[in-house]
Amino acid sequence: MTIPAPAVIDALRAALDDRAVLIGDDAAGFLIDGRNLPTADDAVVVRPADVEGVAAVVAICAEHDVAIVPQGGNTGLSHGTESPTDRPSIVLTTARLNTIESIDPDRWTITAQAGVSIEAVQEAARSVNRVFAPDWGARGTATVGGAIATDAGGINVLRYGNMRENVMGIQAVLADGSIWDGRRALVKDSSGYDLKQLFIGAEGTLGVVTSAVLKLRPATPHESTMLAAITGLDALAPLLELAHTHAPGSVTAFELLPQVAIDRVVSITDAVRPLDAGTEYSVLVKLASSAPVDDQVADFLAAGAAAGFVVDAVVAGTPDQTENLWSLRDHAPPTFCYLEHQHLGLKLDTAVPVDRIETFIRSVLDAAAEIAPMALAYAFGHVGDGNLHMMILPTTDEDVPPWMEVRQAMSDEVDRLVFGLEGTLSAEHGVGLLLRDRVGPQKSDLEWELMRSVKRALDPDDRFNPGKMIPGT
Numbered sequence: 001m002t003i004p005a006p007a008v009i010d011a012l013r014a015a016l017d018d019r020a021v022l023i024g025d026d027a028a029g030f031l032i033d034g035r036n037l038p039t040a041d042d043a044v045v046v047r048p049a050d051v052e053g054v055a056a057v058v059a060i061c062a063e064h065d066v067a068i069v070p071q072g073g074n075t076g077l078s079h080g081t082e083s084p085t086d087r088p089s090i091v092l093t094t095a096r097l098n099t100i101e102s103i104d105p106d107r108w109t110i111t112a113q114a115g116v117s118i119e120a121v122q123e124a125a126r127s128v129n130r131v132f133a134p135d136w137g138a139r140g141t142a143t144v145g146g147a148i149a150t151d152a153g154g155i156n157v158l159r160y161g162n163m164r165e166n167v168m169g170i171q172a173v174l175a176d177g178s179i180w181d182g183r184r185a186l187v188k189d190s191s192g193y194d195l196k197q198l199f200i201g202a203e204g205t206l207g208v209v210t211s212a213v214l215k216l217r218p219a220t221p222h223e224s225t226m227l228a229a230i231t232g233l234d235a236l237a238p239l240l241e242l243a244h245t246h247a248p249g250s251v252t253a254f255e256l257l258p259q260v261a262i263d264r265v266v267s268i269t270d271a272v273r274p275l276d277a278g279t280e281y282s283v284l285v286k287l288a289s290s291a292p293v294d295d296q297v298a299d300f301l302a303a304g305a306a307a308g309f310v311v312d313a314v315v316a317g318t319p320d321q322t323e324n325l326w327s328l329r330d331h332a333p334p335t336f337c338y339l340e341h342q343h344l345g346l347k348l349d350t351a352v353p354v355d356r357i358e359t360f361i362r363s364v365l366d367a368a369a370e371i372a373p374m375a376l377a378y379a380f381g382h383v384g385d386g387n388l389h390m391m392i393l394p395t396t397d398e399d400v401p402p403w404m405e406v407r408q409a410m411s412d413e414v415d416r417l418v419f420g421l422e423g424t425l426s427a428e429h430g431v432g433l434l435l436r437d438r439v440g441p442q443k444s445d446l447e448w449e450l451m452r453s454v455k456r457a458l459d460p461d462d463r464f465n466p467g468k469m470i471p472g473t
């Protein structure tokens with residue numbers, strides 16, 4: 001039984017405005033994640049319009065022992081927004097906390113409510129000649145609160161870091177319904193524990209983030225995106241080194257794109273094939289600076305070709321061409337490419353130390369060829385910071401039964417490889433339920449117990465997102 005008792009629903013209705021409590025068909029749209037998978041069969045969805053409303057909801061849930069599943073744009077895809085099946089719960093969506101509260105170019109900050117989309121923050125930053133750096137394919141749907149809760153990053157992490165490096169302060173509602181306002185805009189603050197960092201990456205297990213002070217960066221009016229077809233995976237590390245050497249301070253994105261994904265995206269979207277070099281892999285590189293980068297682009301590509309790593313390259317010359325190149329990257333995930341079978345596959349959002357990227361990709365591809373020859377395996381993503389997406393999935397109906405027979409063996413082998421290379425199973429999207437029972441060996445028992453202690457201290461009744469993220473909860 002997961003729907004709270006009628007008395008709870010009545011209390012929520014009495015405390016909030018009449019648009020705030022959704023049940024049945026009205027709630028259904030909030031119970032499907034970004035992969036079209038249900039997050040609950042049925043649930044009460046509550047959408048307060050302000051932080052006081054969130055506090056009232058939490059207080060009512062505390063009084064009636066109802067669990068709370070915070071929800072943003074539902075793009076996390078790690079089953080982090082699934083409702084528990086063993087106790088009454090509500091879904092608390094930040095959909096109406098969608099105001100940019102202030103833009104402060106002189107402080108280099110934006111303060112935004114948790115439900116504001118990443119794209120809206122980026123646009124607001126641009127309007128004052130600043131940059132909000134975190135950026136990824138789900139920018140239009142992913143929210144500030146969800147990005148904080150999963151410590152999201154994206155294509156610019158290489159230069160600007162994850163959300164951890166882009167959040168200066170947060171406001172959150174705590175387990176007893178109190179509002180903690182830690183929205184400071186201090187670049188330096190040595191006055192004790194940095195409590196906001198506990199909430200970043202906590203996946204909604206410690207409280208509801210309601211607003212945040214986000215860091216802005218100088219505008220980079222001179223930007224250039226290029227796609228370079230490369231000789232192979234062994235070219236990745238030396239090419240990144242060459243990019244840093246020939247464009248110091250300008251390397252903003254360095255993404256791996258396999259030809260198999262480019263071919264697929266071109267065949268199912270309007271994207272145009274930019275190169276036909278016949279190589280298995282390309283890198284998508286963005287240089288950005290306050291000064292022109294044309295010479296840096298030319299020097300980098302010439303050095304890459306002279307070293308024998310770059311076979312051919314195209315540099316976007318117009319905004320449309322730039323968009324076309326990024327469209328290839330944005331649509332490379334199987335959620336676009338292989339929608340029909342993607343939920344059956346293994347989707348890795350892993351990271352390994354940057355010097356082990358090549359070893360990791362080769363090891364996983366070799367293991368897939370041996371264990372799961374019927375599956376398509378490919379790697380793409382943020383190689384510049386060690387964060388790699390790999391997909392191993394069936395692409396036809398006939399491949400599904402044999403794949404399901406070896407899926408577990410392949411999953412076990414991936415875990416062995418990730419842990420052996422001192423990597424992480426979750427470098428983005430969070431742990432949720434998807435990885436909770438796999439991440440254990442990644443950290444010591446002591447480290448997990450420390451996390452449980454933090455959880456007990458801030459959420460003694462296990463009110464927030466119970467059962468998520470921490471093994472054994």
Ligand SMILES: Cc1cc2nc3c(=O)[nH]c(=O)nc-3n(C[C@H](O)[C@H](O)[C@H](O)COP(=O)(O)OP(=O)(O)OC[C@H]3O[C@@H](n4cnc5c(N)ncnc54)[C@H](O)[C@@H]3O)c2cc1C
Pocket residue numbers: 034069070071072073074075076077080081094114135136137138141142143144145146147148149150151152153154155203204205207208209210333335427428429430432465468
């Ligand atoms: C196509 C695509 C590409 C992506 N690419 C990247 C990428 O390159 N890099 C990357 O890092 N991620 C990427 N993601 C993952 C995803 O966008 C992020 O994890 C995202 O930030 C989650 O935000 P959301 O608003 O959708 O959160 P949701 O999915 O709604 O929630 C995610 C988690 O956060 C919790 N939560 C949500 N809001 C709050 C809140 N206000 N307070 C407390 N907890 C909360 C939820 O309970 C859940 O545990 C991608 C996703 C998609 C679909």
